[in-house]
Amino acid sequence: MLMKKRKYFYLFVTPGFVGIMIFVLLPFGDVVRRSFTTAVTGQFNGVKNYQTIFQNQAFVLAVRNTLKFTLVCIPLLVFLGFVTALLLNNLKNKRWIKSIYLFPLAMPTATIVMVWKMFFYKQGFFNLFLSRLGGWSGLWGEVHKDYLGTSAAFWVLVGSYIWKNMGYTVVLWLAGLMGIPKELLEAARVDGAGKWKSLWYIVLPSLKGSLYTIVILSFLNSFKIYREAYLTAGAYPDKSIYLLQHLFNNWFVNLELDKMAAAAVCTGGVLLVAILGLQRLWDKNEI
Amino acid sequence: MFTGNKSAPHGGGIFREYFAFSGKYLQKAGAVLLLLTPALLVVLPILLLLSGSLMDTLELKGYLTTVFTDGTEFIKWKLLPDYPSFANYEKLLFETPQFFVLFWNSMKLVLCVLMGQLLMAVPAAWGFAVYQSRAGRVLFALYVVLMLLPFQVTMLSSYLVLNKLSLLNSHQAIILPAVFSTFPVFLSYGGFRGIPPQLLEAARIDGAGELMIFFRLGLPLGKSGLLSAMVLGFLEYWNLMEQPMAFLEDKALWPLSLYLPEITWGQAGFAFCASVITLIPAVFVFILGQDYLEQGIIYSGLKE
Numbered sequence: 254m255l256m257k258k259r260k261y262f263y264l265f266v267t268p269g270f271v272g273i274m275i276f277v278l279l280p281f282g283d284v285v286r287r288s289f290t291t292a293v294t295g296q297f298n299g300v301k302n303y304q305t306i307f308q309n310q311a312f313v314l315a316v317r318n319t320l321k322f323t324l325v326c327i328p329l330l331v332f333l334g335f336v337t338a339l340l341l342n343n344l345k346n347k348r349w350i351k352s353i354y355l356f357p358l359a360m361p362t363a364t365i366v367m368v369w370k371m372f373f374y375k376q377g378f379f380n381l382f383l384s385r386l387g388g389w390s391g392l393w394g395e396v397h398k399d400y401l402g403t404s405a406a407f408w409v410l411v412g413s414y415i416w417k418n419m420g421y422t423v424v425l426w427l428a429g430l431m432g433i434p435k436e437l438l439e440a441a442r443v444d445g446a447g448k449w450k451s452l453w454y455i456v457l458p459s460l461k462g463s464l465y466t467i468v469i470l471s472f473l474n475s476f477k478i479y480r481e482a483y484l485t486a487g488a489y490p491d492k493s494i495y496l497l498q499h500l501f502n503n504w505f506v507n508l509e510l511d512k513m514a515a516a517a518v519c520t521g522g523v524l525l526v527a528i529l530g531l532q533r534l535w536d537k538n539e540i
Numbered sequence: 541m542f543t544g545n546k547s548a549p550h551g552g553g554i555f556r557e558y559f560a561f562s563g564k565y566l567q568k569a570g571a572v573l574l575l576l577t578p579a580l581l582v583v584l585p586i587l588l589l590l591s592g593s594l595m596d597t598l599e600l601k602g603y604l605t606t607v608f609t610d611g612t613e614f615i616k617w618k619l620l621p622d623y624p625s626f627a628n629y630e631k632l633l634f635e636t637p638q639f640f641v642l643f644w645n646s647m648k649l650v651l652c653v654l655m656g657q658l659l660m661a662v663p664a665a666w667g668f669a670v671y672q673s674r675a676g677r678v679l680f681a682l683y684v685v686l687m688l689l690p691f692q693v694t695m696l697s698s699y700l701v702l703n704k705l706s707l708l709n710s711h712q713a714i715i716l717p718a719v720f721s722t723f724p725v726f727l728s729y730g731g732f733r734g735i736p737p738q739l740l741e742a743a744r745i746d747g748a749g750e751l752m753i754f755f756r757l758g759l760p761l762g763k764s765g766l767l768s769a770m771v772l773g774f775l776e777y778w779n780l781m782e783q784p785m786a787f788l789e790d791k792a793l794w795p796l797s798l799y800l801p802e803i804t805w806g807q808a809g810f811a812f813c814a815s816v817i818t819l820i821p822a823v824f825v826f827i828l829g830q831d832y833l834e835q836g837i838i839y840s841g842l843k844e
């Protein structure tokens with residue numbers, strides 16, 4: 254039986270695995286090898302490529318921006334999603350609201366970028382709105398700020414990311430909230446725990462699993478913000494939103510493959526450690 | 541969470557009643573606000589696109605020139621165009637054959653990727669879900685890590701292998717790596733895992749072969765997982781940008797998602813119509829598949 258089981262496991266898994274070997278694992282091995290050689294001649298040159306990228310200003314800037322973006326966006330998204338889910342959890346007819354939150358996920362970036370431009374260009378809707386508000390309240394005059402070509406672009410990207418990803422965050426938090434046994438909350442209530450208390454002592458601890466997932470998926474999706482960034486500001490945007498993704502793309506266009514290899518190994522390594530670390534942390538909490 | 545109306549709180553007195561009341565009221569108000577803000581933020585862009593696509597070229601130019609030529613006036617807009625016309629749609633659909641080429645490029649890429657994923661990912665997911673073993677668990681963990689690596693990390697490795705197989709600048713360069721993505725494996729696994737093992741055991745005792753079990757029991761019972769993989773996959777690959785940008789030089793091979801931003805502001809009317817047409821299949825899949833989309837998101841959140 255065991256032999257048979259193993260046979261069928263390989264029968265089902267092998268075709269896909271062969272493809273993954275050919276298209277991902279073997280070539281990534283080659284990338285690791287290349288990260289220790291020169292680009293043109295292919296001679297071994299130790300950790301020189303790694304030294305080069307860490308001394309490269311563009312790389313340092315891109316790493317810093319990507320980190321900053323991640324550290325601003327993910328906590329914000331996780332928090333906003335949680336508050337929203339908490340409020341929605343008590344509503345009966347959630348389907349419509351969920352559709353509204355999820356819809357931006359379906360909207361192709363190319364179509365939305367045009368709208369963003371109309372909003373955030375110098376003479377766009379956002380400034381129009383601000384100017385009207387200023388005129389109405391008498392506090393400030395007309396606003397003619399360009400949001401896409403300046404450091405404000407960072408916040409446009411943050412907003413765009415939240416707009417796009419709120420939906421699945423809310424859905425995941427709601428699923429987590431539904432998973433909390435009603436009896437547990439009821440018991441806490443009978444014991445005299447107030448809303449905030451049961452939120453702190455029961456709801457939050459039972460949602461650690463959801464938190465792990467949401468953080469991982471938000472992180473995965475945070476890399477896709479490159480689409481918005483590239484389409485609104487091109488390959489060389491304002492310094493504040495020059496991300497790792499821009500750098501990889503520009504190195505690729507200029508065929509600087511040695512730097513790319515070293516950077517890919519570094520980024521991949523950091524991500525691997527982060528993923529495993531988070532998983533470890535969560536497993537520990539499970540027991 | 542707290543229904544509250546089932547039984548009165550024990551000796552809570554007036555304070556508790558008051559807090560319960562105001563809490564409920566606040567929650568309602570908050571919920572309405574929460575409903576309206578995102579609704580506005582989602583509906584407004586769609587209305588903008590729709591109204592823009594129905595405007596006559598001159599009217600559109602009148603509104604947008606100030607924005608794209610650095611004028612001093614603010615943008616103006618009318619959600620109901622003064623001179624509504626389908627002229628731009630007509631031109632795009634009947635006089636611009638290139639547009640169809642791009643549309644079909646997109647369709648071809650998405651459909652080929654999804655078919656390939658069905659063939660490769662679904663059996664693998666079944667293997668992981670049903671024939672559990674130590675090796676299986678290790679391999680599955682590897683799949684999860686691969687699923688989480690962003691395109692930029694694997695960009696060079698994909699380029700190297702596509703170059704070696706001389707697939708660059710062809711649709712296969714986009715399709716083949718995507719077929720072996722591990723994300724659909726993960727989602728389909730979520731669906732298959734929900735099937736009780738006793739059911740499969742009973743089928744085995746009745747003499748069903750393993751392949752028969754997969755086709756007759758696994759696929760129908762675990763279809764929510766693979767359908768959600770298809771829905772999420774459609775939305776993802778319909779919006780594909782990074783891969784074609786890196787691996788397709790010939791613009792005639794580009795998908796719509798990449799071509800759309802290339803339309804200049806001089807042709808804003810085209811851009812609006814093309815955007816609306818690009819949006820239609822995505823909306824269609826979204827409306828048909830919303831339940832699977834939600835299910836898929838929840839599956840993607842499951843730990844093995």
